Amino acid sequence: MLQIEDLWVEVQGKEVLKGINLHIGKGETHCLFGKNGSGKTTLLMTIMGFSGYKVRHGKIIFKGVDITHLPINERAKLGIGISFQRPPTLRGVKLKDLLQICGDDKGLGRRLAVSYGFDHFLDRDVNLGFSGGEIKKSELLQLLTQNPDLTLLDEPESGVDMENLDVIGNMIGKLLQKDIHKGREKSGLIITHTGFILNYVTADKGHVMLNGQIYCQGNPVEIFQGIQKYGYQECIKCMQCNV
Numbered sequence: 001m002l003q004i005e006d007l008w009v010e011v012q013g014k015e016v017l018k019g020i021n022l023h024i025g026k027g028e029t030h031c032l033f034g035k036n037g038s039g040k041t042t043l044l045m046t047i048m049g050f051s052g053y054k055v056r057h058g059k060i061i062f063k064g065v066d067i068t069h070l071p072i073n074e075r076a077k078l079g080i081g082i083s084f085q086r087p088p089t090l091r092g093v094k095l096k097d098l099l100q101i102c103g104d105d106k107g108l109g110r111r112l113a114v115s116y117g118f119d120h121f122l123d124r125d126v127n128l129g130f131s132g133g134e135i136k137k138s139e140l141l142q143l144l145t146q147n148p149d150l151t152l153l154d155e156p157e158s159g160v161d162m163e164n165l166d167v168i169g170n171m172i173g174k175l176l177q178k179d180i181h182k183g184r185e186k187s188g189l190i191i192t193h194t195g196f197i198l199n200y201v202t203a204d205k206g207h208v209m210l211n212g213q214i215y216c217q218g219n220p221v222e223i224f225q226g227i228q229k230y231g232y233q234e235c236i237k238c239m240q241c242n243v
């Protein structure tokens with residue numbers, strides 16, 4: 001599904017990603033762990049194609065297509081979706097209108113909003129005055145409507161209370177087809193500090209990013225436990241380190 005080869009990325013003159021290699025197969029969900037400022041968000045924003053993330057070297061291949069220099073809208077059309085760590089407020093854009101843009105089937109967004117008890121937000125400007133948890137629900141509603149083949153999630157749990165974590169987790173589980181083990185087709189890359197998502201999706205691989213490089217890949221639960229026990233720096237010295 002996604003193949004990243006020796007990716008070097010510069011942001012505002014600073015070299016942030018330094019030779020990233022990553023392969024996410026069809027139907028696989030990967031978790032990305034790592035210290036603050038290590039480059040995780042930069043990787044997601046670069047995959048999605050946001051301006052300001054300058055690819056100095058390397059390739060991003062999605063579904064066999066080289067998307068390294070493709071505009072963001074083309075990447076979305078090809079089937080990539082993203083949920084931001086801190087999504088912007090869209091004044092003058094109603095959530096219902098954004099949901100219509102996200103999905104071809106015009107009724108899908110509303111049906112999903114009703115099913116998650118979120119329909120009273122449809123007539124509000126996107127994220128304007130939304131609480132932290134409401135912003136995350138709105139983001140996931142947009143993604144469920146878009147129904148991307150590769151979903152990029154940047155700390156989906158941040159700002160979400162304990163009860164709503166369950167709702168958010170189930171929405172992500174639906175997005176990534178948690179329950180369909182055979183023939184699962186949707187892929188995901190999830191940045192998480194808390195590891196909460198591991199209770200809601202069957203994650204196939206975990207990676208640890210430090211200082212713009214991926215050091216470790218392996219069982220996501222074991223990696224997360226290793227980080228909790230020994231910290232990032234010690235974790236990357238483990239047997240699973242392959243870079």
Ligand SMILES: Nc1ncnc2c1ncn2[C@@H]1O[C@H](COP(=O)(O)OP(=O)(O)OP(=O)(O)O)[C@@H](O)[C@H]1O
Pocket residue numbers: 011012014016034035036037038039040041042043052085
């Ligand atoms: N627009 C920008 N201008 C300047 N520096 C930037 C910009 N975007 C990212 N950086 C820098 O690049 C580095 C990596 O940032 P990034 O947001 O990718 O880290 P992260 O691993 O996602 O961190 P966190 O876990 O805190 O969200 C940081 O030092 C950050 O300050």
